[in-house]
Amino acid sequence: MKKHQVSIIDIAKELGISKSTVSRALSGHPSVMEKTRIAVLDLAEKLDYQRNTLALSFANQKTLVIGIIVPEILSTFYSSVIIGAEEVLLKEKYRCIICHCTENYDREVDNVKLLLSQQVDGIILSHTKETRNFDHYKLIQRRRVPLVMFNRVTDLIEAPKVVVDDYEAAFRAVEYLIKLGRKRIAHLSGPDTLVNSKLRLQGYIDALKKHKIPVDNDLIISYDLSVEKVKIYVKHFLDLPSPPDALFCMNDPTAIAAMEVIKKRLRIPEDIAVLGFSNDGSSALTNPSLTTVAQPTFDIGREAAKLLLQEINSEPDLETAQSQHRTVVLKTKLLIRESTGGVLSPK
Amino acid sequence: MKKHQVSIIDIAKELGISKSTVSRALSGHPSVMEKTRIAVLDLAEKLDYQRNTLALSFANQKTLVIGIIVPEILSTFYSSVIIGAEEVLLKEKYRCIICHCTENYDREVDNVKLLLSQQVDGIILSHTKETRNFDHYKLIQRRRVPLVMFNRVTDLIEAPKVVVDDYEAAFRAVEYLIKLGRKRIAHLSGPDTLVNSKLRLQGYIDALKKHKIPVDNDLIISYDLSVEKVKIYVKHFLDLPSPPDALFCMNDPTAIAAMEVIKKRLRIPEDIAVLGFSNDGSSALTNPSLTTVAQPTFDIGREAAKLLLQEINSEPDLETAQSQHRTVVLKTKLLIRESTGGVLSPK
DNA sequence: CTGTTAGCGCCTTCAG
């Protein structure tokens, strides 16, 4: 049997006052006599009393908890975003519940339901690579729970979003490769479920076009980001009659896996340059170190949190809010390292 | 104004039955007429009804939620443990709330209080490197909330624990270095707040002693694991009149940072061998790749979860349980790679 | 300033 948890009633009884007064004293309500307040606080301390947040949330229909759903937590990308978001949220007395989906759609739906049933006051999320149906997001909105998307977002849902300049980033990255003299630039693209894939692919294509380099479909492969398959695709590229002299990858794990394969047959960057995306923790450590596009991960989290707080604090006029959903676009930065033999000396 | 959330009362009214019946129908209670059950379920579906977990937990004093507190989430170590624990817990219908402390003691205490006030049904945790006082753990136990510690554990608290064979692992690692012919083996140890530091240090010392190699205190530095300082310590080692020919580090980030410094002056492993601990995600990618001690991270999580479930399901006899707290010790494995020039060919 | 009362949504006796 669970020991009876001490409640305000216990304190009230012992002090011979009402539980309302205890409640008020505990929550710092101004209209409580100094003396009784102190008595209550002392006894609470002595009794090892602790508020039952469950009851509290239940009573005021507010939990002060924010749910964060990420597709996975093994990469530093999402961990960093979470840290950034928490930084902002904690200052406003909001606590966070983190849920991850191991890139599984069902788990994502499940997590949304969990958070809703836990009555969170807001949700920040990025969908899995399997997600095509966004009805669960609509559920969030029907429940009037503020929602902010980041990184992997969708046009199908009207909500504030935080993204980076994927298109420009890819464009600049590829243009940089072109300026290095590369002519046949291959691209390992992500699945079409992700906007990021499409934008980066488009940036790649447009950069080629701008510089009058033909877009060769043999040099573009779109895949589901499961690293094991990279080997196959890279070998395919290398075995082409006219193999690529550069490889632009959807993300760093892909690029790193690709380099492993390439290194057995060719020199990087002399024979082929490799470029990643996101600046994962390990991309500076590889041999050669990986040129990549750095994303402001902490800021993505911070911005998402700020947007969510705005959303929470401006609920009243629902109709107008609908049209005002902002999309914050953050800047990325091309980090030139050894894998492209760029301008930096290989320190 | 928040839209009234549809509750069992709404369903009851609409169907002209009592809320008790609705409640029973919803939770699959056997004694409900097939017909009414279906009616309830249908209407619930139609009304987009969703159980209010808050109210539910509140009513049964059970949340089916487990709290996991980790010191930080940027390294893959804790993320992996979390994934392992969730795997086991989800099967038993428990959900997880993840909290991290950015290695900050106050935040740890805060997280414990948060979880307790959220009425979680159990807590799995590993403390920060700042933690010296464990009163907040005692608070958990006074509340009769099952607790399991892993990795960074303490003797001051009686509870089930999951650890690895730190002592043996360090002993074997150092012995391996000795067998490679290394004579002056330095050790960058962790802070004394962590049992792991002490055990690994002891393993290091005993391995030297066994092989009649004098323990030189100039070759042992204990530090707080903040990577920025590694540079200073490593330089200090290299500048010694008789510098080390091997360096055994408390963890991989330390070893990787150390290699960066060393590489500017010496060859690895020819002049000096470097050995890490934990097999972080990036340690296979460095140049040279890092020899390290692999920890079974997922299993640590799984074991911790299992112990917690046992704890939860065996509450009745509190007194006897006290003495039965098991400590599960998992095996590590020495992963030989290039930084020690070991037996494996540098693939 | 403080006590009283009602209620948050659900489950669980206890009677039919």
Next chain:
DNA sequence: CTGAAGGCGCTAACAG
């Protein structure tokens, strides 16, 4: 099989 009533711990009116 089903309805009525009470309670989980706390807050928020509404009186005094």
